[in-house]
Amino acid sequence: MNDYKDVLAGKCPFGGDRIGGAFTSKPTLQDWYPNRLRVEQLHRNGPRANPLGDDFDYKAAFEAIDLQALKAEIKAFLTSSVAWWPSDYGNYGPQMIRMAWHAAGTYRIADGRGGAGEALQRFAPIDSWWDNGNTDKSRRLIWPIKQKYGDALSWGDLMVLTGNCALEIMNFPTYGYAGGRRDAWEADDATYWGPEHVDMTTVSSFDEMVNRDERWRGRNGDADYDLEQPLAATHQALIYVNPEGPYASGDPMGSARDIRVAFTRMAMNDEETVALIAGGHAFGKSHGMVKADRIGAPPEMAPIEEMGLGWHNPEGTGAGEFTMTNGIEGSWTPDPTTWDNSYLENLFKFEWEQTKSPAGALQWTPVDKTAPHTPDAHIPGKTHPLMMMTSDIALKVDPVYRGICERFLNDFDYFTEQFSKAWYKLTHRDMGPKERYLGAEKTIQDDLLWQDPIPPVDHPLIDADDAASLKRRILETGLSVSDLAFTAFSAASTYRHSDKRGGANGARIALAPQKDWAVNRRTLPVIARLRELMDGFNGSAPGGKKVSLADLIVLAGCAAVEKAAADAGLAIDVPFVPGRMDTDDARTDADSFEWLKPVVDGFRNYVDDQFDTITGGKLSPEQLFLDKANLLALSAPEWVVLTGGLRALGANWDGSDTGLFTDRVGVLTTDFFDVVTSMDYVWAKADEAGHAFTVSDRDSGETRFRATRCDLIFGANSQLRAITEVYASRGGHERFVRDFVAVWDKVMMADRYDSHQ
Numbered sequence: 001m002n003d004y005k006d007v008l009a010g011k012c013p014f015g016g017d018r019i020g021g022a023f024t025s026k027p028t029l030q031d032w033y034p035n036r037l038r039v040e041q042l043h044r045n046g047p048r049a050n051p052l053g054d055d056f057d058y059k060a061a062f063e064a065i066d067l068q069a070l071k072a073e074i075k076a077f078l079t080s081s082v083a084w085w086p087s088d089y090g091n092y093g094p095q096m097i098r099m100a101w102h103a104a105g106t107y108r109i110a111d112g113r114g115g116a117g118e119a120l121q122r123f124a125p126i127d128s129w130w131d132n133g134n135t136d137k138s139r140r141l142i143w144p145i146k147q148k149y150g151d152a153l154s155w156g157d158l159m160v161l162t163g164n165c166a167l168e169i170m171n172f173p174t175y176g177y178a179g180g181r182r183d184a185w186e187a188d189d190a191t192y193w194g195p196e197h198v199d200m201t202t203v204s205s206f207d208e209m210v211n212r213d214e215r216w217r218g219r220n221g222d223a224d225y226d227l228e229q230p231l232a233a234t235h236q237a238l239i240y241v242n243p244e245g246p247y248a249s250g251d252p253m254g255s256a257r258d259i260r261v262a263f264t265r266m267a268m269n270d271e272e273t274v275a276l277i278a279g280g281h282a283f284g285k286s287h288g289m290v291k292a293d294r295i296g297a298p299p300e301m302a303p304i305e306e307m308g309l310g311w312h313n314p315e316g317t318g319a320g321e322f323t324m325t326n327g328i329e330g331s332w333t334p335d336p337t338t339w340d341n342s343y344l345e346n347l348f349k350f351e352w353e354q355t356k357s358p359a360g361a362l363q364w365t366p367v368d369k370t371a372p373h374t375p376d377a378h379i380p381g382k383t384h385p386l387m388m389m390t391s392d393i394a395l396k397v398d399p400v401y402r403g404i405c406e407r408f409l410n411d412f413d414y415f416t417e418q419f420s421k422a423w424y425k426l427t428h429r430d431m432g433p434k435e436r437y438l439g440a441e442k443t444i445q446d447d448l449l450w451q452d453p454i455p456p457v458d459h460p461l462i463d464a465d466d467a468a469s470l471k472r473r474i475l476e477t478g479l480s481v482s483d484l485a486f487t488a489f490s491a492a493s494t495y496r497h498s499d500k501r502g503g504a505n506g507a508r509i510a511l512a513p514q515k516d517w518a519v520n521r522r523t524l525p526v527i528a529r530l531r532e533l534m535d536g537f538n539g540s541a542p543g544g545k546k547v548s549l550a551d552l553i554v555l556a557g558c559a560a561v562e563k564a565a566a567d568a569g570l571a572i573d574v575p576f577v578p579g580r581m582d583t584d585d586a587r588t589d590a591d592s593f594e595w596l597k598p599v600v601d602g603f604r605n606y607v608d609d610q611f612d613t614i615t616g617g618k619l620s621p622e623q624l625f626l627d628k629a630n631l632l633a634l635s636a637p638e639w640v641v642l643t644g645g646l647r648a649l650g651a652n653w654d655g656s657d658t659g660l661f662t663d664r665v666g667v668l669t670t671d672f673f674d675v676v677t678s679m680d681y682v683w684a685k686a687d688e689a690g691h692a693f694t695v696s697d698r699d700s701g702e703t704r705f706r707a708t709r710c711d712l713i714f715g716a717n718s719q720l721r722a723i724t725e726v727y728a729s730r731g732g733h734e735r736f737v738r739d740f741v742a743v744w745d746k747v748m749m750a751d752r753y754d755s756h757q
Contacts, residue, residue, distance in 0.1 A: 021239055024718070037622055039636050039719045040630060041190040045118075049185040052151055059438055061152035062179045067440045072151070073145060085137045086320045088377035091337045092141060093166035094284020099138035100163025101280060102131065105239040106426045109267040109595045110230030111631065112499030113191050117428025118184035119155035125193060128298030130235040133311050133325045134287075136299050139157040140309065156181030160427045167423070170283060172339040173416065175424035178437035190630065195228065195618070196236040220246045220254040232265035234258045239386045240266070243286075244362040245390035250354055255390045256398035266590065267429055267450065269299050272422040274395060274404040276606065281392060282343045285377055288329035289355035290315045317481035321378045322655060326360035330387025331374040341412045344405055346372070347687070352388055364388040380563065394654055395464050425450055432500020435753035450592065454583045459546040459580040466545060470537065470552065471559035477529055481666040482650035483562040486604070487526040488748065489548070489651055489682030490555020490732045493603060494596045495750040503751025506583040507550035515595045518652045530556060550580035554748050564649055566669040570737050576696045577744045577755055600624035602710030603646050606653040619693065622713040632750070638743040640714060640723040645740035647672040647711075659711035661695070668735050673728035675705065676715040683712060 029036060078096065081087040082584040088094060090478075101119045105213050106114030121128050121135060136335045139159070146158055157179040169552065174469040178238065194212045215236045218225040226232065234241045240262045263273040296302060296312030306312060318321035333342040351372050352364040354716060365385045376382035397399040408415035425448070431437065447453040462470070474484065491509040494502030508514055510527050530552050536547045552755055557572040565572045599608045599615070602625030608614060629639040649664040652658060662671035673680060682703065695705035714720045725737045749755065 017261075020093075037159060037626055037713065037717050037720075038190075039626065041626065042634060042636050042639065044188065044190055045184050045186055051185070052646070054152065054486070058151075058154065058182060059180070062154075062157065062438050064170055065149065065439075067154055070145075070149065071161070071165050071168075074142075074150075074162050075169050075520050077142070078166055078169055080164075082141065084319070084691075085141060088285055089337050089375070091170070091638065092138075093337060096142070096162045096166040097280065097283055099135050100160050100427060102135055102165075102239050102448065103159050104429070105266065106233075107267065107426075107430045107499070108230055108232035108265050109592065110232070110265065110431065110673075111627070112496040112501055113230075114232075115499065116156050116187075116427060117181045117430045119159060119181065120184055120188050121159070121263060122155060123187040124189075124300045125187075125237075128300040129239075130298075131238045131297075131326070133298075134323070136309050137319075149625060154179075154181050154183045155462060158182055160220075163427065166283075167339075170339050171335050172279075173420060175420040176441050177429065178407065178434075178439055178442040179427060180431060180436045180438040193232070193405055193423060194231055194236050196232075209616050211383070215356060220251070220257055225257070226306050227265065227649050228616065234262050241391055241393045243389040246396075250362040252390055252393040252397045256401060258392035259391060259394055260398075267389070268422070268425075268593065270400055271418060272405050272425065272678050274408065274450075275415065275418040275422040276426060277391070277395060278343055278405065278408060278415070279423065282339060282341075283376070284336050285331035286328040286363075286387065286389070287323040287325040288327040288359035288361050288363075289325040291322070291359050292327055294585065296534050314459065321376070322710050324359060327357055327359040328363045328387065328389055329357040329359065329361075330363065330365075330384055331377075332387060332392070334372040334374050334386070336374060336377075339416070341415065342372075342411065344409045344415075345394060346576055347388060348409060352393060362390060364390070364393055372385040395474060405672075414626055416455060430499045432635050433751075436500065445549075447587065449587070449589045451587070452501060452506070452583075453587045455581050455587075457579055457581055460544050462541075462545055462547050462551070462621055466541070466547070467578070470533070470547065471562070472532070473533055473537075474556045475563060476557050477533065479526055479529055479556070481564050482648075482655075483522060484556045484560035485524050485564070485646070485649040486651040487530075487645065488553050488560070488652075489603065490523050492557075492747045492750065493601065493628075493632065495747070496596065496631045497750070498631055500751070501594075501754070504554050504748060505550055505580040505657050505751045506588075507548065507553065508588055508593065509553070510549060511583075511590075512583055513590050513597070519598050519601060519604060520651065521596060522655060523587075526552070526661055541635055547578070548580050548582045550582055551578050552624055554580065557748065560649065561645075561668070561741065564652055564666055565737050567664075567666070568668045568733070570668070570734065570735070572580050572737060572741055575749075576748065577752065598628065600710070601628055601653070602654040602708075602713075604651055605647075605659050605708055605710055607657075607710075609710070612689075621709045625710050625713065632747075634743065636719060637723050637726075637739070638746070640720055641736060641739045642708075642743045642747070643714065644670070644672040644724070644727060644736065645744070656706075658706045661707075661711075668737055668740065670727050670733050673714075673732070673736070677721070677725055677728040681705075682709070683715075 008444050078092045079090065081090055098369060103116040108114050121132065122139065127136065128130060142158060142162055146153060146155060164174045167174050174460055193222055195233060213229055214229045233239060240735060241255060241258040242248060245251045246258050259273060268276065299308055299310035302310045311323060312318065313324050333346065334344065350366040350368050353367050355363055355365045357363055365387060371386060373385055375385035376384060395405050429450060430578065491504040496502050509520060509523060514520055531549060534547055534549055534552050558576045561574045562572060586625055586684060598606060600606065600621045602621065634642065645668060647660050648662060648668050650660055661675035662669060680698050682696045682698050684694050687696050691709060694703050694705040695707055696703045714724045726732055
């Protein structure tokens with residue numbers, strides 16, 4: 001009989017020779033079934049992962065901090081030096097700017113993911129990207145400050161604040177700072193960072209890594225040269241671009257093209273792009289004293305005794321003058337710890353020739369050997385020639401970037417202002433509306449377009465009696481339950497929890513570009529009729545009360561859900577909180593909002609006509625449906641019940657009956673769940689691609705319904721089917737209505753940061 005000795009010998013007492021049970025790493029479900037829908041992604045970073053608990057009030061804790069005292073502590077640290085990782089030039093400022101930049105710089109506009117908001121730089125895969133080399137040291141250096149302030153100061157807020165303090169001690173006037181970032185507590189294995197499958201154990205250099213990318217269509221300079229959506233970084237494991245040029249080619253024009261693609265995908269225009277590059281490179285130095293193949297594994301692969309640190313450098317002390325990060329060595333300016341315009345002055349004053357760093361990386365040095373030198377970061381009296389990267393020379397050769405540089409050269413105050421605003425945007429872009437901002441420095445007078453501003457409430461709000469009266473008037477208009485529910489959901493469903501953009505507040509569904517999207521076509525006559533009702537109410541309501549179009553759209557949806565529930569035999573009140581306001585075209589960045597247009601919205605049974613072209617044939621509609629549920633911050637049960645309810649309400653984008661599975665459209669029944677789980681039907685492809693399906697009676701063969709992949713997935717996926725069965729079972733109807741109303745309210749209120757944090 002097996003006993004504990006077998007376990008100690010590495011044998012499982014239940015047979016076989018492996019111990020660990022559920023905790024062994026291979027093979028995973030995804031290894032066995034690579035096409036399975038990873039529904040568990042919806043539950044990442046759940047309450048059980050959070051040691052602070054659901055009830056922790058971060059807003060109160062953060063706002064109790066003396067922000068000026070905290071900044072003073074950070075600034076005192078920045079001008080110190082510790083033996084295990086000495087500061088360059090006696091100043092950690094440049095190193096901390098890079099840490100904050102790389103934390104925020106993962107943001108991408110296509111899906112709003114990335115950014116500093118959850119401090120994901122602490123976890124895989126971001127913590128071990130080549131481009132984040134030695135950011136692990138930066139976080140360890142500020143750990144004593146984090147330790148002192150504890151849960152009142154998130155890592156996300158501390159990293160960005162440390163970057164701001166670094167700029168300020170080097171005489172740069174920052175635009176402002178806001179706290180309010182909530183840390184994640186586990187690695188992000190849900191975000192798609194690229195198609196490359198690279199065995200990191202076999203990669204021996206930075207160049208080898210970036211040359212393995214598979215994310216581009218065409219090559220740099222081709223007419224069809226473009227980056228796969230939703231990616232922003234030009235190569236795997238980078239934040240933006242390869243500083244040596246595309247594929248380490250040393251090609252400045254090619255680098256300029258890559259910069260424009262990457263920074264545009266990061267939500268930056270050309271002027272902001274130049275300001276960030278020229279401003280950031282005014283400080284500090286790059287490190288490349290040791291060849292890449294000498295450097296140890298990144299944090300996620302380092303030996304356990306490294307205690308979470310990576311990139312062990314065996315040369316000399318492994319730090320200071322021996323530091324190796326991206327392989328390029330040197331500084332851009334003669335005074336790397338002071339804000340001035342010498343970066344641009346040197347870039348344009350001198351001609352530059354390609355050279356190589358001690359690590360073998362391509363870089364540039366002045367042809368004129370009398371050009372200013374920069375002091376060594378650690379050895380007194382030693383100097384080095386100035387350095388530029390290929391991505392710096394790109395600003396000089398690209399005609400648009402060059403023109404912006406020349407303006408900055410001629411007007412240093414303007415350059416300072418633009419870098420200040422661009423840095424603020426970089427580090428706050430993923431935080432959403434200003435209502436989420438915390439701290440004494442949060443108030444900025446300007447309404448910045450990228451913050452999606454909405455006017456403040458300037459009138460008395462409607463009360464419960466007004467809401468009840470308006471709901472009666474809405475239902476008397478003759479607008480159908482389906483149209484009302486569809487319009488409200490369409491307004492609210494643009495919300496992205498990733499960067500807190502979109503939602504019903506502002507009534508942007510009535511503005512370009514949203515009003516022109518095919519998926520919103522059904523909303524146009526509804527909004528026109530609701531606008532008439534709004535004008536009539538606002539012209540006659542006592543006490544100056546008004547209802548905004550945004551509030552009225554949501555209220556109309558609530559009225560529709562209540563009627564649909566009543567028609568199904570259940571009386572229920574759908575929560576409604578007034579206070580939304582209507583914005584306008586001047587406060588709406590139409591180009592930016594175009595990125596919120598769905599490719600797939602399975603809730604409304606919508607798939608873009610160009611789906612296969614957009615996705616390159618790599619994704620299925622149900623995968624992007626899962627992604628949509630993820631962006632709405634839904635759990636798997638919420639995803640299931642919301643879809644079933646919207647099918648019952650007839651909320652298809654085109655008004656079709658596809659996937660409705662009911663003869664009682666507009667009534668809040670469980671018919672969708674009943675059909676999906678029933679064995680009375682046969683499901684068959686209606687097209688070769690397998691996007692459309694028929695649902696036929698098993699006995700008679702009669703075709704009863706039409707369906708899409710976004711319908712079938714609730715019966716085909718085992719986890720979703722298990723939830724669907726709950727609502728199709730005895731007693732499921734009341735549970736369904738209650739749960740649907742709860743998730744409906746969640747979606748309607750998702751963007752109401754004036755009401756909750």
